[in-house]
Amino acid sequence: MSEYHTQTVTELSAMLQAGKVSSVELTQYFLNRIKDNDEQLNSFITVCEDQALAQARAADERLKAGDAPLLTGVPIAHKDIFCTEGVKTSCASKMLDNFISPYDATVVKNMQDAGVVMLGKTNMDEFAMGSSNETSYYGVVKNPWNLKAVPGGSSGGSAAAVGARLVPAATGTDTGGSIRQPAAFCGITGLKPTYGRVSRFGMIAFASSLDQAGPMGQSASDCALLLNAMAGFDEKDSTSIEKDVPDYSADLNKPLNGLRIGLPKEYFNTEQGGMAAGVEAAIKTALDQYKAMGAELIDIELPNSNLSVPVYYVVAPAECSANLSRFDGVRYGYRCENPKDLNDLYTRSRGEGFGSEVQSRIMVGAYALSSGYYDAYYLKAQQLRHLISDDFKKAYEKVDVIMAPATPDTAFNIGEKTDDPISMYLSDIFTIAVNLAGIPAMSIPVGFADNASGENMPVGMQIMGNYFEEAKLLNVAHQYQLKTDWHKQLPEAFQ
Amino acid sequence: MATAISSAWEVVIGLEIHAQLATKSKIFSGASTAYGAEPNTQTSVVDIALPGVLPVLNKEAVHMAVKFGMAIDAEVADRSVFSRKNYFYPDLPKGYQISQFDLPVVGKGFIDIELENGEIKTIGITRAHLEEDAGKSLHEDYAGMTGIDLNRAGTPLLEIVSEPDMRSAKEAVAYMKKIHTLVQYIGICDGNMQEGSFRCDANVSVRPVGQEEYGTRAELKNINSFRFVERAINIEVERQIDLIEDGGKVVQETRLYDSVKNETRSMRSKEEANDYRYFPDPDLLPVMITEEYRQQVKSELPELPEQKQQRYMDDLGLSAYDAGVITASLALANYFDVVAVKTGDAKLSANWITGELSARLNREEVEVDALPVDAEAFAILLLRIKDNTISGKIAKDVLDAMWNGEGSADDVIEGKGLKQITDSGAIEAFVDEVIANNPTQFDELKGGKDKMMGFFVGQVMKMSKGKANPAQVNALIRSKMK
Numbered sequence: 014m015s016e017y018h019t020q021t022v023t024e025l026s027a028m029l030q031a032g033k034v035s036s037v038e039l040t041q042y043f044l045n046r047i048k049d050n051d052e053q054l055n056s057f058i059t060v061c062e063d064q065a066l067a068q069a070r071a072a073d074e075r076l077k078a079g080d081a082p083l084l085t086g087v088p089i090a091h092k093d094i095f096c097t098e099g100v101k102t103s104c105a106s107k108m109l110d111n112f113i114s115p116y117d118a119t120v121v122k123n124m125q126d127a128g129v130v131m132l133g134k135t136n137m138d139e140f141a142m143g144s145s146n147e148t149s150y151y152g153v154v155k156n157p158w159n160l161k162a163v164p165g166g167s168s169g170g171s172a173a174a175v176g177a178r179l180v181p182a183a184t185g186t187d188t189g190g191s192i193r194q195p196a197a198f199c200g201i202t203g204l205k206p207t208y209g210r211v212s213r214f215g216m217i218a219f220a221s222s223l224d225q226a227g228p229m230g231q232s233a234s235d236c237a238l239l240l241n242a243m244a245g246f247d248e249k250d251s252t253s254i255e256k257d258v259p260d261y262s263a264d265l266n267k268p269l270n271g272l273r274i275g276l277p278k279e280y281f282n283t284e285q286g287g288m289a290a291g292v293e294a295a296i297k298t299a300l301d302q303y304k305a306m307g308a309e310l311i312d313i314e315l316p317n318s319n320l321s322v323p324v325y326y327v328v329a330p331a332e333c334s335a336n337l338s339r340f341d342g343v344r345y346g347y348r349c350e351n352p353k354d355l356n357d358l359y360t361r362s363r364g365e366g367f368g369s370e371v372q373s374r375i376m377v378g379a380y381a382l383s384s385g386y387y388d389a390y391y392l393k394a395q396q397l398r399h400l401i402s403d404d405f406k407k408a409y410e411k412v413d414v415i416m417a418p419a420t421p422d423t424a425f426n427i428g429e430k431t432d433d434p435i436s437m438y439l440s441d442i443f444t445i446a447v448n449l450a451g452i453p454a455m456s457i458p459v460g461f462a463d464n465a466s467g468e469n470m471p472v473g474m475q476i477m478g479n480y481f482e483e484a485k486l487l488n489v490a491h492q493y494q495l496k497t498d499w500h501k502q503l504p505e506a507f508q
Numbered sequence: 509m510a511t512a513i514s515s516a517w518e519v520v521i522g523l524e525i526h527a528q529l530a531t532k533s534k535i536f537s538g539a540s541t542a543y544g545a546e547p548n549t550q551t552s553v554v555d556i557a558l559p560g561v562l563p564v565l566n567k568e569a570v571h572m573a574v575k576f577g578m579a580i581d582a583e584v585a586d587r588s589v590f591s592r593k594n595y596f597y598p599d600l601p602k603g604y605q606i607s608q609f610d611l612p613v614v615g616k617g618f619i620d621i622e623l624e625n626g627e628i629k630t631i632g633i634t635r636a637h638l639e640e641d642a643g644k645s646l647h648e649d650y651a652g653m654t655g656i657d658l659n660r661a662g663t664p665l666l667e668i669v670s671e672p673d674m675r676s677a678k679e680a681v682a683y684m685k686k687i688h689t690l691v692q693y694i695g696i697c698d699g700n701m702q703e704g705s706f707r708c709d710a711n712v713s714v715r716p717v718g719q720e721e722y723g724t725r726a727e728l729k730n731i732n733s734f735r736f737v738e739r740a741i742n743i744e745v746e747r748q749i750d751l752i753e754d755g756g757k758v759v760q761e762t763r764l765y766d767s768v769k770n771e772t773r774s775m776r777s778k779e780e781a782n783d784y785r786y787f788p789d790p791d792l793l794p795v796m797i798t799e800e801y802r803q804q805v806k807s808e809l810p811e812l813p814e815q816k817q818q819r820y821m822d823d824l825g826l827s828a829y830d831a832g833v834i835t836a837s838l839a840l841a842n843y844f845d846v847v848a849v850k851t852g853d854a855k856l857s858a859n860w861i862t863g864e865l866s867a868r869l870n871r872e873e874v875e876v877d878a879l880p881v882d883a884e885a886f887a888i889l890l891l892r893i894k895d896n897t898i899s900g901k902i903a904k905d906v907l908d909a910m911w912n913g914e915g916s917a918d919d920v921i922e923g924k925g926l927k928q929i930t931d932s933g934a935i936e937a938f939v940d941e942v943i944a945n946n947p948t949q950f951d952e953l954k955g956g957k958d959k960m961m962g963f964f965v966g967q968v969m970k971m972s973k974g975k976a977n978p979a980q981v982n983a984l985i986r987s988k989m990k
Contacts, residue, residue: 096560109559116553118560215560221790250562251792332790335592338603339557343656359596382594382785391787 017042018178019503022087022235025181029076029086036076036086040069040130043088047132047179050507055154056164056174058093059101060133068130075128084242085128090183092171093134094141095121095226096215104217105137105149108340108347108366118215119247120184120226127242132180136170139368140337141191141219143167144440145430148370153427156199157504159468162424165195165440171229172199177507182230182239186216188223189325190419190444193456196229197419197473200458202490202500203229204236207481208451209254211240212247218336220329221252223448232500233457233490237261240483256481264484265491270307272489274300275412279318280443289422291462295472296418299459302496303416303489311412315404320397321446322438327381327394328449333371334378340366402450409479414489416476418443419456423463423470443475453483457490458499471499517714519745520722521680522672525687526665527697528641528705529572535640535664536563536606543703547646547657555662557601562791565590569664570795571805572696573613573638576666578806579694580633582617590638590792594785598656599643607667609786612637613795614666619690620814621682622832631683632671639665666696672711672722677741681734684708685836689813692838707732712744713758723748724758728765728772740765744772816841824854833862839876840866843883850887853894860890864907881910889917902926902974929975932984935968938976939984942967954989961985 017025017039028034044062051057065088072086096102096114098121103109117125125131138148146154146169154169156162157177164173168185175183176199185192187205196203204227211226218224228239241262246255281293288296300310342348342362349361367375381390408415420440430437447454456473464470478486494500534541537554554561577584591609614636620628641663646655668687674680688706691697699706713725728744731737743765748758763772811819813835820831834844844861848854865886869876881889889906892898898906898921909920921927929935942964943950953960961982968981 096558102559104559112559114558114560116558213560214562217559218791249564251564252562252790331787335594335602335604335785335787338594338596339559339601341596341598341603343598344556344601345558355598379594379785382787384783384785387785387787 015042018046018181020181021231022084022181022238023232025087026083026238030081030083032076036069036072036088036130037066039086040065040088040132043132043180047174050177050179051174053155053160053506054157054173054177054179055152056136056170056177056179057090057133058103058105058136058151058170061100061131064100065130065132068125072128072130082127082242083238084124086130087128087181088130088132089124089239090132090135090171090174090180091121091124092137092168092183092185094137094186094217095134095184096217097121097131097134100134102134102217103150104140105151106139106367106371107150108363110150110347112346114215116215119212119249120216120243123212123245124184124242129242135168135174135183138167138169138191138370140217140333140371141167141186141188141224142333142370142374144190144194144437145425145427146170146195147427147431148368150368155427156424156470157507158200158424158470160506161426161466162464162468162470163198163427165198165420165424167191167195168203168229169195172196172201172203175199175201175229175231177504178231179507182228182235184226184239184243185229186219186224186226187444187448188219188225188329189448190441192227192229193419193444193454193473193475194441196456197458197471197475198424200471200473200499200502200504201229202232202236202455202457202494203227204240204455204483204486205447205453206240206244206483207254207453208448209252210453210481210483211243212245212250212253214247214249218332220332221336222332223325223329225448232494233455233487234262234265234494236455237265237487237491240487259484261484261487264488267488267492268307269303269489269492272303272308272414273412274303274308274310275313275408275415276300276310277313277315277318277408277415277417279315280417287421288418289462289464292418292420292422292472295460295462296416296474299474299493300416302493306492306496313408313412313415315408315446317397317400317404318446321401321449322442324394324397324401324449325441325445326377326438327390328398330374330378331381331391331394332378334375334382337367337371337375342366398449401446405446405450405452405477405479414476414478414486416474419473419475420444422465423461423472425464426466426468429465447477452480453478453486455486455490457493458502459497460499471502516717517745517749518717518719519675519677519741520672520713520715520725521674521677521741522711523670523674523680523684524709524711525668525670525684526707526709527668527687527691529569529664529666529696530698531566531568531572531664533566534662535566535569535638537662539662541663543700545659547655547659550659551661555601555658557603563606563789565792565795566664569638570613570797572664573636573666574797574802574805575694575696575809576636576668576691577614577617578802579690579809579812580617580619582633582636583615584797584802585611585613585615586797587611588613588637588795588797590789590795591786592789595782597642597645598654599645599658599661601643601658601661605640605642606789606792607639608637611794613797619683619686621679621686623682624678629673629679631673634669634671636666636668639667641665666691672713677738677745680710680741681738684737685734686813689836689838693810693813695810701732704732708737710737710741710744712741712748714745714748714752724760726758726760726772727762729762729775731765736765736767739767739770740772743770747772813838820854820858824848824858826854826858830858830862833866834858837876843876843879843886846883847887847890850884851890851894853890856890856894857887860886864904868907868911880913881907885910885916892917892921896928896930896977897921898926898928899974899978902928926975928977929972930977930980932980935972935976935980936984938968938971939964939981939988942971943988
């Protein structure tokens with residue numbers, strides 16, 4: 014039997030188009046792989062076997078008829094934050110354990126129109142709040158490189174599933190690093206597009222001004238294919254941007270001669286907690302590789318970087334406190350048993366339905382918005398956000414892309430940071446500014462380094478671009494992946 | 509001391525009017541806004557706030573708000589922002605209402621009202637902002653439970669906030685009527701108060717005459733008729749004065765007017781009041797309005813009530829009073845236009861509309877749109893007066909019959925034999941008989957006692973059952989006096 018899991022989406026697409034494999038065969042292969050391996054990983058909340066096979070059969074028809082789009086018949090998984098018609102959409106919360114969406118998110122619909130087959134819905138941190146996948150109502154996801162370690166979060170299920178090649182690719186969402194950090198931890202390639210590039214309609218909101226969906230895959234060229242299908246203006250999302258979607262696969266092969274890479278000194282010094290020595294070494298090697306490919310390394314400053322974490326932990330909770338008000342036990346979702354009165358219905362439904370991380374963020378957010386504190390917290394945070402954006406705007410006058418580690422360290426062990434929220438929050442220190450500014454960024458695997466427990470784990474490097482320059486990011490990442498094979502590494506247990 | 513409002517106190521009133529905008533679809537979704545559908549049938553995934561849904565602003569709602577702004581010469585903001593007003597209630601699906609807070613679409617404006625003594629008073633309008641309505645909680649039909657109907661959730665509202673410029677319940681009603689008329693003229697609200705399309709909250713306080721500082725105010729919630737506004741304010745003013753005169757203090761609170769008991773009751777005090785935690789809605793972009801757009805909207809405004817009133821006076825020769833009464837309601841003005849054209853007699857039409865028709869409208873509490881006699885039929889009635897088929901007096905009876913559904917003016921005149929007698933021979937016979945029966949009085953009339961004329965005409969009319977042409981009767985009596 015073929016080893017389809019070692020193939021990228023780009024390769025599988027070519028095989029499907031050439032009729033070398035059917036979508037039903039591929040779909041069944043990956044369904045089996047999930048069945049055989051996911052008990053260890055816990056990367057899926059829902060597997061949609063019947064539906065996936067039905068979609069695969071339809072894809073095969075379409076392929077036979079000819080003129081099928083490139084992703085036709087390729088099986089993928091969606092993060093369980095995307096609403097999927099007729100399929101449980103839980104956001105990894107007890108609150109939505111019984112929720113079956115009556116409609117599809119635009120991302121899901123776009124992907125479906127592009128012909129993909131949905132294998133199932135991946136695990137995540139509850140309502141995308143977390144950096145380790147430990148806040149899921151459905152239990153922690155394990156890192157395929159070391160089952161004692163976390164896969165990162167919040168898109169930990171998608172990252173682990175792709176890392177173990179239970180699926181060729183998956184979707185994720187990124188509010189403060191939720192695509193890039195787990196991609197880094199699991200050794201895969203992930204892209205957070207420009208805010209507004211991909212529709213948020215049907216994607217359960219965490220922090221509306223920061224949330225953005227993106228692809229998580231084995232390579233930059235896979236992410237390009239996936240983004241082609243995901244991106245675009247959506248009249249149902251007022252914050253999506255009416256701007257033509259380029260063919261992200263078109264520019265992958267541009268040479269990098271003369272590429273100006275900015276290295277923000279704030280990300281490379283130790284003031285902000287710095288990065289682990291092994292991470293630093295891997296990043297340095299990757300940068301040398303870029304230099305060898307003709308790029309120029311330029312030291313730059315992002316002077317307001319230190320504001321990112323505090324600003325984020327005001328803005329994101331504030332928005333989430335309102336976004337999650339709709340989960341009130343009235344119309345759908347979890348409702349407590351025998352409520353005494355309306356107040357009891359609210360407090361117990363929400364108290365019992367939400368996990369503790371979600372509850373604490375709602376409380377922080379409600380506090381930051383309350384009368385008398387609004388100016389000092391929310392308003393101030395929004396003002397500081399402009400400073401952070403301005404840093405990037407200035408930097409892109411001098412450089413084409415910015416490179417930095419995706420995370421200060423490699424994947425930590427399960428339970429290691431659960432009692433230390435500040436240390437947990439700081440694991441997103443290098444990713445958050447990107448969301449606050451709304452720019453696109455990727456994480457690509459660039460090597461391995463020991464984590465605090467001495468386990469050798471993948472290292473991710475972040476590539477940040479100017480607004481709407483996803484194509485450039487993908488080109489820069491792809492050229493690196495042509496010269497290296499970090500992205501082709503598979504964890505031993507999932508070869 | 510339940511007395512008339514003491515002259516030692518000054519009443520201060522500000523109104524927040526909620527006008528439901530007459531858009532076809534909701535403010536943030538494509539669901540219909542039509543009234544009266546089965547519960548929860550006019551709700552999209554957005555209206556019931558499913559996970560993941562997003563609002564998309566209805567451009568027509570903004571257009572209507574700008575229309576209102578231009579009609580009251582208000583500042584219409586270059587940039588306005590939607591904010592989330594956070595509170596929990598079962599008929600508020602998202603747990604927040606999308607409204608406007610510090611940056612409303614319409615800023616300061618003003619409108620003139622006419623006081624009872626004919627004086628004109630300018631009432632300031634602080635702002636008008638767009639927001640979505642909530643759904644409805646139905647408590648009656650579900651024992652121990654509450655039903656939720658979300659058809660109304662997401663219906664666009666324009667909340668029009670006045671300055672505390674009104675000094676009596678009557679002024680408040682005059683202001684509310686003025687706004688009610690205006691929103692219908694510019695076509696942004698159907699004004700239907702029974703269906704809740706037009707309702708208000710009244711902020712009421714009292715202060716000793718001469719005191720500059722405002723007293724503590726109470727907010728009377730959700731009043732949906734002019735009569736109730738007047739009664740609610742008066743009863744609240746009385747309560748506040750009694751309270752203060754008895755040594756008490758008015759508490760800042762929200763109160764509900766109970767029209768059955770004619771009293772106001774406390775709903776919640778300021779201490780219990782929600783902190784709404786307003787913040788700009790990150791799902792919606794700021795609304796940007798250009799000067800060009802404002803001017804375009806302004807140029808497209810229809811004739812406004814005051815302009816119409818002036819035109820009726822200048823072009824049709826109506827009195828200020830008649831023109832005012834007619835233009836105070838767009839439906840009545842439209843009715844008048846039809847009648848005046850069809851009869852070719854604007855003054856007669858105005859007299860009848862402000863007199864007989866308005867009296868019946870008020871007495872029976874019907875809306876102009878629901879009049880049992882339409883403008884065409886009414887015009888024919890007036891034409892029968894003009895062509896001397898009936899007298900004005902008989903016409904009132906004919907109108908009553910028409911009102912009761914007994915047919916057209918001609919049907920009624922024919923059916924009841926009310927056609928005016930114009931045959932001078934027949935009328936002369938009546939006149940002769942009356943003179944023969946009242947010789948003394950006739951001598952007095954001839955002797956110069958002009959008052960007797962009325963007596964004789966009255967007797968003849970009575971004898972003819974009102975059908976004799978009064979002008980002819982008059983002329984005949986005079987000829988007999990020679």
